[in-house]
Amino acid sequence: MRRSSFTLAFCLIAAALCVSPQAQAPTTIAIRGVTLIDGTGRAPVPNATVVIEGTQIKDAGANVQAPAGARIIDGTGKFMIPGMIDAHIHLRGGGGRSTSQPVTPEQERDGLRALHGYLYCGVTTVFDAGNRSEFIMGLRAKERAGAIASPRILATGGTVASPNGHGGPYTIEAWPGDRKLLDEHLATKPDLAKIGQDEHGWGTRPMIDQLPDDLLEKIIRYYHQHGVRIIIHVSNEHTAVEAIYAGADTLAHPIIQAPMSDRYVNMMRVKHVPTVSTLTIGENYSRLAEHPEFLDQPLYRDTIEAAERKRLKTEESAKQKDNRWAAWMKVMTPVAQDNMKRLNEAGKDIVATGTDQSSGPAFHRELELLVGGGISPADAIVMATRNAARALGKLDELGTIESGKLADFVLVKADPTKDINNAKLVDTVVKNGQIVDRSKLDLPVNRPGATQQQ
Ligand SMILES: [Zn+2]
Numbered sequence: 370m371r372r373s374s375f376t377l378a379f380c381l382i383a384a385a386l387c388v389s390p391q392a393q394a395p396t397t398i399a400i401r402g403v404t405l406i407d408g409t410g411r412a413p414v415p416n417a418t419v420v421i422e423g424t425q426i427k428d429a430g431a432n433v434q435a436p437a438g439a440r441i442i443d444g445t446g447k448f449m450i451p452g453m454i455d456a457h458i459h460l461r462g463g464g465g466r467s468t469s470q471p472v473t474p475e476q477e478r479d480g481l482r483a484l485h486g487y488l489y490c491g492v493t494t495v496f497d498a499g500n501r502s503e504f505i506m507g508l509r510a511k512e513r514a515g516a517i518a519s520p521r522i523l524a525t526g527g528t529v530a531s532p533n534g535h536g537g538p539y540t541i542e543a544w545p546g547d548r549k550l551l552d553e554h555l556a557t558k559p560d561l562a563k564i565g566q567d568e569h570g571w572g573t574r575p576m577i578d579q580l581p582d583d584l585l586e587k588i589i590r591y592y593h594q595h596g597v598r599i600i601i602h603v604s605n606e607h608t609a610v611e612a613i614y615a616g617a618d619t620l621a622h623p624i625i626q627a628p629m630s631d632r633y634v635n636m637m638r639v640k641h642v643p644t645v646s647t648l649t650i651g652e653n654y655s656r657l658a659e660h661p662e663f664l665d666q667p668l669y670r671d672t673i674e675a676a677e678r679k680r681l682k683t684e685e686s687a688k689q690k691d692n693r694w695a696a697w698m699k700v701m702t703p704v705a706q707d708n709m710k711r712l713n714e715a716g717k718d719i720v721a722t723g724t725d726q727s728s729g730p731a732f733h734r735e736l737e738l739l740v741g742g743g744i745s746p747a748d749a750i751v752m753a754t755r756n757a758a759r760a761l762g763k764l765d766e767l768g769t770i771e772s773g774k775l776a777d778f779v780l781v782k783a784d785p786t787k788d789i790n791n792a793k794l795v796d797t798v799v800k801n802g803q804i805v806d807r808s809k810l811d812l813p814v815n816r817p818g819a820t821q822q823q
């Protein structure tokens with residue numbers, strides 16, 4: 370694994386170095402002989418050629434010729450999928466959403482390590498659905514400037530809710546009086562705006578307040594007038610329907626409180642509103658309680674600090690054994706899995722991957738849970754790429770390997786449409802036409818003595 374990714378890395382770096390300083394044309398690279406899984410749901414194309422020009426995919430397919438002068442990379446035996454997208458994370462390190470304290474170096478380091486973990490695992494775009502604004506927008510600025518190794522960061526920063534509702538700090542009650550809070554939010558340039566609507570916050574927690582429907586509609590319309598999409602936290606069918614008819618663009622979670630009604634499925638068959646799967650967060654509590662040994666799997670070992678894995682396996686595992694919410698989530702996760710399967714049958718572009726977590730391995734757990742619920746591995750790959758891009762309003766740029774899209778892709782060592790676990794066998798990660806040097810990421814796998822710690 371190391372050797373082949375090193376070889377490819379070497380070739381791409383060599384390709385970049387060989388461009389003479391006078392040449393203005395972007396570097397052209399052709400990856401030949403690869404099996405192309407383009408993210409659209411089309412059958413894998415064996416022996417394909419994918420041409421990258423600068424940051425973009427120029428062409429991809431079986432009958433594509435490598436342009437004269439292009440650097441050739443041999444993809445024989447590898448499988449190319451689009452860069453994977455986690456459409457719902459909360460990046461660790463932010464330390465509370467409403468604090469106005471400056472971001473500390475330790476917090477930024479924790480966030481960076483989590484970002485490195487995503488890249489390592491083949492995730493090239495994340496959407497942060499609620500975090501301390503200074504923290505996440507600061508990292509976003511660095512990512513966009515190319516100053517840090519990171520997946521593409523899309524973020525809402527703070528979230529919108531009713532006072533005593535599910536989110537903040539933008540709590541809206543009076544209209545238009547409280548609109549100035551939305552202006553404050555818009556000034557941070559959110560990629561999407563997240564609204565929290567729940568009567569008890571995703572589970573069996575105390576009752577809280579929701580935005581009334583007419584106010585919700587005004588808020589959504591205001592964001593839309595500023596060109597900003599809405600992703601909304603909902604957990605039951607009634608609230609989801611109200612949110613969709615108030616104008617919400619994407620649902621941040623599946624329906625988890627009950628099996629979906631046929632009426633709801635029919636509505637989704639017509640409206641195709643993207644739903645982010647977030648099965649992992651709920652399932653993770655009982656998994657920690659009952660099977661903490663999952664933390665010894667390779668991707669967890671490679672990307673999560675040894676001390677943190679130890680804490681999760683002991684302290685946190687014990688805590689979750691007594692957490693009744695963990696028990697509730699254990700019961701409801703299969704319901705949510707089945708809801709995702711039924712939604713996918715209603716429309717192949719509806720279900721999008723997201724974890725509501727903050728680690729690369731959690732993303733692969735999400736894929737396992739989708740497939741465990743009866744979805745095919747091939748469809749899970751589409752959810753992880755095209756559908757997640759669609760859920761974030763980025764389908765013009767991301768999510769598939771097609772001409773004109775940004776060159777974000779992953780080479781894996783075995784066919785992920787046959788077995789979703791093969792998506793974990795990451796060989797090479799490319800973001801924006803640039804190969805990610807996985808051996809330079811600030812992760813346990815790359816530290817001296819890493820093997821002893823494991
Ligand atoms: Zn969330």
